[in-house]
Each structure stands twice: as structure tokens, then as C-alpha cells.
Amino acid sequence: MGVGFEVPSHSQVPSVSMDSRHSTISSSVSISTPRFRCFDPTNPHSPSPNHSPRYFSVLSPTSRNGSMENLVNSEPKIVTGPSGYVLEDVPHLTDYKPDLPTYSNPLQVNPAYSVVKQYFVNMDDTVAQKIVVEKNSPRGIHFRRAGPRQKVYFEPEEVYACIVTCGGLCPGLNTVIREIVCGLYHMYGVHKVLGIEGGYRGFYARNTIPLTPKVVNDIHKRGGTILGTSRGGHDTSKIVDSIQDRGINQVYIIGGDGTQKGASVIFEEIRRRGLKVAVAGIPKTIDNDIPVMDKSFGFDTAVEEAQRAINAAHIESESIENGIGLVKLMGRHSGFIAMYATLASRDVDCCLIPESPFYLEGAGGLLEYIEKRLKENGHMVIVIAEGAGQELFSESMRTTDQQDASGNKRLPDVGLWISQKIKDHFSKTKKMAINLKYIDPTYMIRAVPSNASDNVYCTLLAHSVIHGAMAGYTGFTVGQVNGRHAYIPLYRVIEKQNKVVITDRMWARLLASTNQPSFLDHKYVFGDEKEEAPQNQPINGNNHLQATTTTLGGPNDVAEDKKRQETPIPSINGNE
Numbered sequence: 001m002g003v004g005f006e007v008p009s010h011s012q013v014p015s016v017s018m019d020s021r022h023s024t025i026s027s028s029v030s031i032s033t034p035r036f037r038c039f040d041p042t043n044p045h046s047p048s049p050n051h052s053p054r055y056f057s058v059l060s061p062t063s064r065n066g067s068m069e070n071l072v073n074s075e076p077k078i079v080t081g082p083s084g085y086v087l088e089d090v091p092h093l094t095d096y097k098p099d100l101p102t103y104s105n106p107l108q109v110n111p112a113y114s115v116v117k118q119y120f121v122n123m124d125d126t127v128a129q130k131i132v133v134e135k136n137s138p139r140g141i142h143f144r145r146a147g148p149r150q151k152v153y154f155e156p157e158e159v160y161a162c163i164v165t166c167g168g169l170c171p172g173l174n175t176v177i178r179e180i181v182c183g184l185y186h187m188y189g190v191h192k193v194l195g196i197e198g199g200y201r202g203f204y205a206r207n208t209i210p211l212t213p214k215v216v217n218d219i220h221k222r223g224g225t226i227l228g229t230s231r232g233g234h235d236t237s238k239i240v241d242s243i244q245d246r247g248i249n250q251v252y253i254i255g256g257d258g259t260q261k262g263a264s265v266i267f268e269e270i271r272r273r274g275l276k277v278a279v280a281g282i283p284k285t286i287d288n289d290i291p292v293m294d295k296s297f298g299f300d301t302a303v304e305e306a307q308r309a310i311n312a313a314h315i316e317s318e319s320i321e322n323g324i325g326l327v328k329l330m331g332r333h334s335g336f337i338a339m340y341a342t343l344a345s346r347d348v349d350c351c352l353i354p355e356s357p358f359y360l361e362g363a364g365g366l367l368e369y370i371e372k373r374l375k376e377n378g379h380m381v382i383v384i385a386e387g388a389g390q391e392l393f394s395e396s397m398r399t400t401d402q403q404d405a406s407g408n409k410r411l412p413d414v415g416l417w418i419s420q421k422i423k424d425h426f427s428k429t430k431k432m433a434i435n436l437k438y439i440d441p442t443y444m445i446r447a448v449p450s451n452a453s454d455n456v457y458c459t460l461l462a463h464s465v466i467h468g469a470m471a472g473y474t475g476f477t478v479g480q481v482n483g484r485h486a487y488i489p490l491y492r493v494i495e496k497q498n499k500v501v502i503t504d505r506m507w508a509r510l511l512a513s514t515n516q517p518s519f520l521d522h523k524y525v526f527g528d529e530k531e532e533a534p535q536n537q538p539i540n541g542n543n544h545l546q547a548t549t550t551t552l553g554g555p556n557d558v559a560e561d562k563k564r565q566e567t568p569i570p571s572i573n574g575n576e
């Protein structure tokens with residue numbers, strides 16, 4: 001059987017002993033960036049010889065269980081093809097356990113599914129990240145298409161799955177839990193599913209809940225997560241010990257960017273220990289700030305629920321002379337909920353988001369606009385995302401250094417702050433008496449059950465993730481990319497944050513709908529005319545497909561974040 005390797009000359013390479021299906025490297029020599037080109041025609045997960053994957057599989061000498069322990073972190077699996085085709089593939093159990101047996105997919109004999117023509121996904125199917133292309137542009141980045149495979153790497157009775165939910169709440173968490181349990185039971189005949197209570201720390205510090213279709217039957221009608229959640233408490237080795245000791249071999253991890261970072265290190269540790277355990281992430285973020293995918297589950301519900309608060313603000317404000325209704329919505333670093341809720345409502349006169357700096361005083365400022373709008377219309381509605389205007393806070397308010405247990409910076413309440421500023425301004429200038437009503441519906445929005453369209457989306461995500469784990473993929477997350485479900489490497493969803501692009505047409509639509517100023521006059525933002533204005537992304541032919549993404553270095557930092565925003569990285573999603 002042919003296995004071809006190409007080792008770049010710059011790497012220090014340890015001695016390599018190789019049988020027909022796997023690489024075992026034993027040496028204490030350190031390796032900077034090992035890259036092997038590998039092709040095995042008998043392995044469906046081996047890239048074709050035309051492609052040039054970057055491969056991983058490096059062992060250090062010590063091995064606690066005498067198995068394939070101490071692998072260094074896996075490298076991205078990049079497969080290239082003609083005309084600029086790039087596949088950013090996800091890891092597979094056979095990458096480090098090459099001799100695993102395969103089994104026929106039980107869906108083949110499932111009466112509900114066996115009638116479906118072409119039910120199984122072709123092994124070569126991939127999903128393009130960018131679908132608007134020019135005639136001569138390269139084919140670009142692709143991800144492996146999600147869906148059931150003909151061969152699976154687990155027998156139903158062998159599977160012991162667990163589900164954990166981490167981070168803040170989001171509509172749809174219970175639906176995803178329900179559909180993973182029911183999907184495993186009904187599609188694959190898997191009957192051992194464990195719920196881990198209270199987030200990551202639940203693996204080693206809390207009870208577990210056996211999950212059956214009966215237990216989860218109507219949980220999708222409730223908000224929150226029946227498993228509970230938490231921030232902090234990620235102790236990788238204790239978590240993997242717990243997985244190993246319990247004999248769990250499929251780990252479904254539902255959570256935001258922090259959670260997916262946690263999933264990535266759990267995957268690396270599992271791989272290092274050589275365990276046959278699939279680690280699969282389902283991204284959750286009400287803020288819609290996870291890159292690559294079209295949108296995150298619960299986002300539609302959040303936008304819909306926000307309408308109730310905006311309607312209330314509108315009714316309150318129009319019922320009284322010079323009424324101002326101010327609504328704060330979630331969005332620590334990304335203003336998607338505020339933007340979409342504003343566009344959906346049409347009652348909003350001003351939407352403020354973290355990506356679009358604004359200023360209060362002077363010509364073209366917020367206070368001037370409020371005055372103008374009240375004179376024209378007698379009332380107004382303002383929507384503000386929780387992360388907006390952070391640069392306006394005094395240094396003392398910003399550097400309180402408060403962090404939550406996961407290291408996320410706690411933001412001062414911009415809604416309260418701006419309410420006070422507006423009230424102070426109009427009472428000081430005595431230009432007009434205003435009536436401001438501040439509504440903070442943030443936790444009410446987050447705690448509702450998912451709406452009908454999110455329920456369907458959650459179901460499809462759950463099914464996709466199950467198919468991936470059963471097919472032996474691991475260290476991946478699932479998401480909808482241009483309307484098709486795909487398996488995305490974890491590193492792709494944790495390295496960047498999805499942001500609203502204020503030079504994009506979607507933000508222009510918002511400005512056109514509210515008629516608010518664009519607040520782009522730099523000198524009021526920074527108080528120094530000599531400083532350069534923030535470099536926003538230029539509008540170009542592809543702009544409607546681009547979102548600014550920022551590299552996440554650690555706990556969130558507004559100043560850092562702002563600096564990063566000045567260096568936009570083209571990506572897709574979120575905006576159109």
C-alpha cells in the first residue's frame with residue numbers, strides 16, 4: 001500500500017517508523033513545524049495524491065498508557081487542488097488511530113431514511129466559503145460537507161456520548177440537546193447519552209444526568225439549558241480524565257468562542273492520549289460573533305424577541321412629549337442583534353453598535369441628532385448594543401479590570417451611562433424637557449425558548465454534528481456556510497470574531513432606514529485632529545460578502561479590540 005511522505009528540509013525530523021496505515025515517530029528531537037504530505041489510497045480520509053495536505057502525528061517518547069500519548073498539537077489539514085481550490089479539512093480519528101474498523105451506517109436500514117435517494121454524502125463533497133466569485137478568481141477555501149457517511153467508525157452499542165453546555169444562555173440550547181439525544185437514538189440506535197451538569201467543571205465536580213428521548217421530550221419549549229452552564233472552571237486534564245474514566249467516546253460541546261477554545265484543547269489532549277473519542281462542537285452565541293458560519297442558532301429568536309422591547313420603547317416614547325425610548329441589546333463586541341433588530345423594526349431612529357464609534361457633543365454628534373429628531377417628530381427610539389461607545393467611558397470606568405470567571409471583561413452599563421448623559425445634556429442646556437425611558441431586556445431575550453425557524457436550524461445542526469462524530473471526525477465544529485452544513489476546523493472559529501462591517505451595504509441600509517448620522521468625524525471621537533481616522537474597509541466588488549474579523553488574543557479588551565478593528569481581515573458571513 002502506498003504511503004508517500006514529503007518532509008520539508010527546514011524541519012528537524014525525528015526517526016520515523018511507518019507501517020502501511022500509520023505514522024509512529026519516536027524521538028526526543030523537538031520539531032518546529034513538521035509537515036508531511038501523505039496519501040493512502042485505502043483510507044477515505046487520506047487526501048488524494050493531487051492534493052498537498054499538511055499533516056501532524058508526532059509522538060514524543062513518554063507514554064503514560066504505553067499508547068500514542070504525547071502527540072504534539074495537530075497541524076491544520078490543508079488540501080489543495082486545481083484552480084486555487086483549498087480544503088480546510090477537519091481531523092479524523094484515523095489520523096492518530098489508523099487501524100480503526102468501519103461499519104455500515106445503520107441509516108441504510110432505517111425505514112425513515114432508507115427511502116431517501118442519495119442520502120449519503122459523497123466523500124469528496126465540500127462547501128465553498130465564498131460563493132460570489134469573479135471569472136478568474138481562484139476557487140478558494142472549502143470545508144468538508146456535513147452529513148451521513150456510508151461507513152461509520154462506531155457501532156451503536158459501543159457509543160457512550162455526553163453533552164455539555166457552557167458560557168452564557170442562548171435560545172435553542174435545549175433544542176440542540178434534545179435533537180442530539182433523539183438523533184443518536186433514532187438515527188443511529190445509540191442509547192447511552194450522558195448530560196454533564198453545569199458546564200466544563202461539571203465533568204469533574206458535578207453530577208451527570210442520563211439523557212433519553214423521554215427525558216428530553218419537551219425541553220425545546222423551555223428557555224435556558226436543562227444541563228445548566230458555567231463560566232471558568234476549565235481544567236483540561238481533569239475533564240479528559242473524567243471522559244476516559246467514564247468510557248465516554250463522543251463528546252458534544254455546545255458553547256461560544258470560549259467554549260470552542262476549551263473544546264480545542266480537550267481534543268488535543270484526547271488525541272495526545274490516543275483515545276478513540278470524537279470531540280464535536282456546536283457553536284452557540286447570541287451575539288452572532290462566531291466567524292465563517294452564516295449565523296448562530298438563537299440569533300433569529302433574539303432579533304424577534306428584541307422587537308417586543310423596541311415596540312415598548314416606541315409606544316412609551318410616542319405617548320409623551322419629547323419622549324425618548326432607549327433599548328439596550330446584547331452584543332459585547334459585535335452589534336448584529338442591534339443592527340438586525342433595528343432593521344426589522346423600522347421604529348428605530350438611531351442604532352449604536354461597538355463597530356461604529358460615535359460621539360455625543362458638537363456638530364454631527366448624538367445629542368445634536370436627538371434634539372433634531374425630537375423637534376421633527378416629537379419622540380425617538382434609540383437601540384444600543386452593550387459594547388457600543390466603550391471608548392467614550394472615562395479611563396477610570398474602563399480600567400476597573402473586572403473580569404468574569406472565563407476572563408471576559410465586564411463592560412460598564414452603556415445604557416445607564418448614556419441615559420444619564422442625555423438627561424444631563426437637556427437639563428443643562430434647558431433647550432427642552434425630555435422624557436427618557438430606559439429598557440434593558442437583555443436577559444429576558446437570552447432566556448426565551450427558540451422560535452420555529454431556530455428550532456429547525458438547531459435540529460439540522462444537531463443531526464450534522466452526530467453524522468460527523470459517527471463518521472469518525474473529531475476536533476471539529478459544525479455550521480451552516482452559505483446555506484449548506486459543513487464541518488469546520490475548531491481553529492477557524494476561535495481565531496477571529498465576526499463583526500458588523502460598517503462600510504458594508506447592510507450597515508448602509510440601516511443608516512438609510514434610521515437617517516442617523518454616520519458619526520465618522522474623527523476629531524470628536526478622539527479629540528485630536530492630527531490623529532488618523534480609523535481605516536474602515538474600502539467598499540469593493542466583494543464587500544457585501546465580507547465581515548471584519550479580529551484576532552482574539554485573550555480576555556476581551558476594548559482598546560485592543562479597537563486597534564484590531566483598524567486592520568480588517570476579509571472574511572465572510574453575518575452581514576448579508
Ligand SMILES: Nc1ncnc2c1ncn2[C@@H]1O[C@H](COP(=O)(O)OP(=O)(O)OP(=O)(O)O)[C@@H](O)[C@H]1O
Nearest residue numbers: 167168231232233234255256257258259261262406
Ligand atoms: N482559552 C480557553 N481555553 C480553555 N477553555 C476556555 C478558554 N476560554 C474559555 N474557556 C472555557 O469555556 C467556557 C465558556 O467560556 P466563556 O464563559 O467565555 O463563554 P463562551 O463559550 O464564549 O460563551 P458566550 O461568551 O457566548 O457566553 C468556560 O468554562 C471557560 O473556562
Ligand SMILES: O=P(O)(O)OC[C@H]1O[C@](O)(CO)[C@@H](O)[C@@H]1O
Nearest residue numbers: 168169285286287330331332404
Ligand atoms: O451575564 P453573563 O452571563 O456573563 O453574560 C453576559 C454576556 O453574555 C453574552 O450574551 C454572550 O453570551 C454577551 O452578549 C453578554 O455580554
Ligand SMILES: [Mg+2]
Nearest residue numbers: 167256257258
Ligand atoms: Mg464568548
